[in-house]
Each structure stands twice: as structure tokens, then as C-alpha cells.
Amino acid sequence: MTLSPILYRLHQRFGTPPTPQQVAAETVTVCPAETVPRPPAWFLPGQLDHVRGYPAMSDPEAQRIRISEGEVTHGATMAYRLDRAALLGGYVFAGGARHQMIMDRAPFGPRHPRALQGDVSGDVALIGTPVSDIYFGHYLMDDSATALLAQEFGTVRAPFGRRRSGWTHAHDYRRMMDINVPELGDTALGQVWLFDDIGMNSNRRQRMQQLRERLRPKHSTRSGHGVFIIRARSGQVMRHLENETELADELARRGFEIVDPMQETAADLVQRLSGSALAVSVEGSALTHAYLTMQDRGAMIAIQPPWRFDNVWKDFTDLLGMRYGFVLGEGGRDSFRVDIADVLRTIDLILG
Template sequence: MGSDISKFSAPSAGKRHKWTLAAYKYMARKRLARNSSIDLKSIASKSWDIAPGETTVSPPAFYLPNQLERVTGWEAKRFYPYVHPARTMEGGLSVAQGPTRGYLIKDVWLVDGALYKGKASHWLSLKPSTFPRVVVEHEIERAAIYCTQNGNSWFGTWLMEDCVTYALACNEGVPVTTAPSARYPLFTQAPAYEDWLGMKPLRLRSAFFRELVLFDDQSNNQSRHLRYRAMGEKLLSHVPHEPHPGVFILRGGDGDLRFLRNEMAVAEHLRTHRGFRIVDPLKTDVPSIIAACAGARVVAGVEGSQLVHGVNVLQAGGSVLTLQPPNRFVSYYKYLTDRDQQHFGFVVGMPEGDGFRIDIDEVERTLDLMPV
């Protein structure tokens, strides 16, 4: 599934300038008519199933009694299902995983992080530009966009989801993603990951597409599982690795605040008593991070994007242990481990000041429950 841009038409020579008021027309309609916009996929000239859906049954998570009673809040903005995590963690849920789908739309404008055609739009970034551009310099015969709003906003989502969809984009057109800007800079570690994964996307802030392919690729079906595992194997091919007990990936103060007050104490305990490696991804380059994570039987740390470094290369039968703040429980990694034949466990902390604290004994007892 490597990129082969040569079989599709790249931006036309000479950068012929085109003019469009598509973004301003959208803004005017929204402000004056107050009507909801039409999603671009709904006006596709063609749509098709790339891979079938399926129904899966979720296994239970590993956790101690009374952990879920500590949960006072959970992430309900982005991660389905938008309910208290208890039912998800108990397991036994029958989950309908939808198909992976493609959509072909003709004559589409890309303007500052949004796609437009007529009254339809599709947002690739979370916030529109106050003064969107009207000059478009690139024209592309056929492109496929693999980036998403969440992937452009959060590193973990970019690596776990957008990079997986890149393989589909390579088969459908020139793989395109939005170019970085002051509002949405390129993630610091993205270039190194793209290099090791062989990703060569075309980064654009504006363009006119004669044909554009979009995807529905959010379901954890077999196709997504296989593409994710293939991505992990590409990363592993760059480093020597042997099985080892586990890796604790520090979160520190990066990203949305989830301040584990005794994070280093937990990490050092696991290093001393269980032989875990400790990785600080904010102070370590990508090759060293992957080398440390490769072969780990357990990936542990505060729930958050930084865990993706280890989850990417975790093998079937491995385990993920998340340390959850009581006021922001997120079930996301449970869906990935269910999909990839891995195990999921968690410990919920107790609030302390502007953060939370984790009981090290509870970490030990939870790990004893897990097949590590």
C-alpha cells in the first residue's frame, strides 16, 4: 500500500491561479440563513464499500473492585459510546463495526482547512479562518484526503487514525493533507514517523480538485485492524527488539492537563520491581522511543496521546494499563485493544490538588490480574 503519486496527476504545472468565494459564501449562508450546512459526502457522485462491516463482542477489562465508583467525569465529546464507562469495561457488549467506505466528489475547493462544493462543506480543521483566502494556486486531477479534524488537533489521533487511512488514500489518488499553519502546526514528531512509515503526502492549504475521494474509516473493523498492524510492523522493522516486561510512557504536562502527581514514583516503582523501561517522549527522539517500546508486553502510563508510541508496536496478546484521572475517564484504548486482540486494564486515581494520585499497590494488584 505504498504511495505511488506518479499514477495520479499531481498539481498542474505553472500553478495556474483560480479564484473562489466558496468560503465566504459558506460564511454568509451560515450567518444569514442560519441553516446547517450539507456534508460533502452526501452529494458524492459515487460511494462504495472498501471493506465490510462486522459485529464484535467486547471482552471485559481488568480492574479492581470499586474503581468505577471513583469516576466523576468522562470524555464525551469525541469517543463513542458517550456514556459512563462502566458498561464498556464490564465487557460482553455486541458492537456493530460499520464498513469502510469511499466517496467520490467532483469539482471541490480546499480553502484553509475546509472543503467546499456549492452549499456542501466538510471541515478538516476545528476552527475556520476569519479571513479565508480567495486565490487557489493548485489544481489536482484526482486526490484522496486522509486527514480529519481530530487528527489535525491531537497527535495520538493523527498517528492512530489518520496515518492508518493514508494507506487507503494512496490507492485512490494523490494523498493530500492540510498544510501546517500557525493555528495548526505540524506535530513535532510527525516527520520522523512519516519517514519510517514511508508516507509522502502532499500538504496543501488551498487547491481545486477535479476529483476528490473522502473516506469513512472510523470503524474498528478487520480492514482497519490489518492496516494498523501493518503500520506497526513497518515501525518495528527499523529496530532490533526482543520481548521485555513493559514500558512506562511519561505524560508530564503536555497536551490536555492530566497531572499525575506521583507519576515518576509509579514509573520508578515499575522499573525497579517489574523491569519496565521508562520513556519520556518529550525528551526522546522517535527512533529511541520505538526502540524502547518494541517488544514490551505491557504499555503503561496516564491515559493520553503519548501512549500511542507504545500501542503502535504492541503485539497481539500484549496489555495496555491506563492510569485514569477520576474526572476525565477515557475508554479509547479499550476499543483498540479489543480490535487488536490485546488486553486492557486501568486504575482510577484519587483527586489531589490540581491533579490526581495513583495508589502504587493498586497498580501492582491490577497488573497481577492481567496476562502479562
């Protein structure tokens, strides 16, 4: 039995608990911070007038800076080794510090962690974040890229996540990318490596390119084409595009592949999306299918709900030298419409 959750809460009540970085027995700078030019996003005049709101916990100014030309400093990629650590309820406890890895609440009372099981040799390297615990795109891109880094430090594992069991596409993609990360429940880890792997630096770019290369099929049915990815009512946050069918019909007349991930296997998606030059979809994890498969230097257009203006995809497209554009819709917080003419004009703009 371990009392780590109780001890941590006592630290919180009577002082400031240490951070995992402060209690780390070893710290490795995998890649230092890098400052690079940032290209502007592609969008029509007047689009920002349609913005009504932003995602929860989002900084509006940061969202606007993302789409502006300038310089950006990408954070360093770091690895930290903690000793006498335990994974409890999706949180790592060590030396009075706590590190959150899933979106669930932290455990409160005593826990009974198991000893490490299976083919673990040397240290454990744990991957996972609260964001990747609930969003398909971050799980597939962020955690898979971190897995390539983590294997250099130990046996790669992840905390058990109850939300991910139904993500069949994600698990199939990982098999195709040769990413195998067994999950752990409450476990006494001993020594464990944790990672700060958010910065879109050159080391992360190399790993993301490696994942894309692993998915690239030997033979693609098309090349240089456009794709429209149906979102419908899928996803964690409601972003229902009311005229999605009409937009799909118009893009189909213009030669776009219309892809519905809910109706196709991961292998089929890879085959149909590979080599595409432009991907269009409602902003969200559905764009992950195209990001991992489209041609180098491709382009992406995110259709944005007016009450949830989010340009996280700009960071990912910048990482690989892709172009990024967006179109704002109009409507309510859960359901909206987009001007199809604006989408077509933005396509012409971004493709030149």
C-alpha cells in the first residue's frame, strides 16, 4: 500500500508541492528550444469578424498570433527520470511530486499498486497527456511521436485510459506505424522516465516525418488530389456543420475525394488520402487522417465554428512545412453553417 496521494494533498494544504522536474534524479535535454520564422495562415479578408468565441482555457491573443507572420520559439524537448515512482490512477507520484497523465481526477486515498509485470527491461518510459487521453488526434500524433523518443530511454508504457478503448482507427493506425504501447494500471514503477514533448522543434519534426513514412503505402490510387473529410456528429466537442452534405457534393463535383472515417477502415483511409495535396474538414481530430498521409508540402483548410476558433492545426502544419488556411462559419455554439463560396475561394487562394 502507498500513501502517496494523501501525502501529496498534505503538501498542497501546508505548502507548495515540488514539481516532477524539481525531484528528477536525472534530466536530459533531447532538443533545445528553437526560434524559427512563422508563416501566416491563409484566409479571406473579413473572416476574423465572424469569430465569436474560443475553446475553454484558450488564450485569444495566442490564437491570433498563431495565424500571423513572425517568429515563434518552440519549447525544448526534455526527459526526466524519477526514482521510487508509482503510477496511481493515471498520475505519477515520486518524491512528493505528482504528474498528471490522464484527464480523470487524481486519486485521494491509499492505493495498492502492483509490481511491474511482463517484458519490462530496465527503466519504464511513460507517455501520455490529459489532452491525448480525450482527443483522438493528440493520442495518435503526439503520443505516437513521443513513443519513438521514449523507446530510447526504456520500455515504453502508458497509463490505462478508459476513454480510448473504442478508438479502433487509432489502434489500427498504430499497428501500421509499428507503435506498440501496452497500458498500465496502478503500478510500482521504481525508476521511470517522463517527457516534456510539446515543442514543435526539429527533433519532433524528424519523428513526425518518420510516422508519416511508416504509413505511406507502396502504391497510391491518386496523387495531388483534394480530400474532404466528413465530421458529421463525431468527436468530443459538438461542431455540427449543418450544410456539410451540400459542401461535400460541391467538392465532389470539383474532383475531391469525399471520405467518411466512420464508414471506412484505417487501411482504406490511408489508401484514399495518401498523396493528397489539400485536405478540408471541420476543425478537429478528423484532420489527423489527412495530416499523417497527405503529400509533403500539402495544405489544410480548417472549417471553424464561430464560437470555437482554434488554430492548433497551424502548429502541426508549420512543423512539416505545410500550408494552413481556415474559413469561419456562422451559427450557434453546437451547430453552424459555412458559406460554400468562401470555402471555394479559400481553396483557390491557398492553392494559388
